[in-house]
Amino acid sequence: MPNTVGAAHLRALTPDDLDACHSLSRQVGWAHRREDWALVLGLGQGLAAIAAGEVVGTAMWWTFGSGHASLGSIIVAPERQGAGLGKLLMQGLLDATGGRSRGLIATEQGRLLYAKYGFEPVGTVLQHQGPAPAVGVPPLGPGETLRLATEADLPVLAALDEAATGLPRAPVLSALLGRGEAYLLERDGVAAGFSVLRRHGLGWLIGPVAAVDDRAARCLIAHGLAARPGEFIRVDVPAPTGLGSWLTELGLPEADTGLAMRCGERPAPPGPARLFALVNQALG
Structure with a gap:
């Protein structure tokens, strides 16, 4: 061409x-x-x-x-x-x-162009951002621990992430570990979710967040918010997670939306972990 x-x-x-x-x-x-x-x-x-x-x-x-x-x-x-x-x-x-199958997050201006190349809408991403609201560090349940992850935990984080996305993204996670703080939530010694908090754009970004259930995801995100009270923070969440209304109630408003579009079939996430927040709108 x-x-x-x-x-x-x-x-x-x-x-x-x-x-x-x-x-x-x-x-x-x-x-x-x-x-x-x-x-x-x-x-x-x-x-x-x-x-x-x-x-x-x-x-x-x-x-x-x-x-x-x-x-x-x-x-x-x-x-x-x-x-x-x-x-x-x-x-x-x-x-x-x-x-290859291909995915992207479209802006309002780009949607028509991408549709012409065979991309179809598959979901919505909600961009929440603003000064981090004052939230208390969420209490942990019986048998739960939350700690900083290290490079030695990369295989565990990669396994959770691949279960949530269906994609092998260990190199991405390794790069993020070198640029921010990763938190690992464990239940009775078994990994239940992780999040990454790092500098990005106007301040900080929480993502990705992969977890086995909604409670674990909320705990990880709230921990990130509590770590940077009053500082600018951003979280991009897939609409089906239902976290958008929760973030708004906490005081982190929705600032924009993106349209997830795809051309071709990507691997289906095997679970049980789900993706609750993106790395960013480029990497997904």
Whole structure:
């Protein structure tokens, strides 16, 4: 397929482009830091749309196992929108991830474009953010312990995450362990859930959160909120979890929604763990 539109062409995104990526995301109102871009680029691959020697668009993908890819970080500079760069980037993503099922979280502006490439709605993601409300550290039940996870716990976290998502994401979790605090909830010595709290955007982000039940997920999220009282914090939760209304009641309001879309079938999560909060809206 053509990899040019007018005077613009595609090439691989590299670490040398991080400043340009950061600038581009600020132009479209994203709160990503340069460090946030470095994290996602280090875990995946990307395309840059180049015009007059400048980065005027980006798109990225992350592969999990042999059958699935998540797509994200799709941006076109405001002054270049409507000129076909979105289609150029999407075709580049599809060419790069051929043969895999694909998932993404769509903004309102991108939904129609993605639908043209065969992506169908499969759910809604609720973005809750704001100053962390004052919540007490939730009490633990009989036989429960909550502790900081270490690199030695990575196999346990990866197993919980794969049970919740159906995807092998150990490298993602390993990278997050190096950048934030991971909490592991155990019941009678058996892992019941985990969460990661890390710097992101305007402040902090809680995610991913994988747990065997709603109570465990709420305990892990509340613990993260209690750890950073009054500081800006964000949590992206799938609507079916029902955590949106709970977060609003706690005092962390819904700020936006995203539409989860998919092209092709991804592996079904085996459970019993479920995904209660995303890594971010790019990685899922």
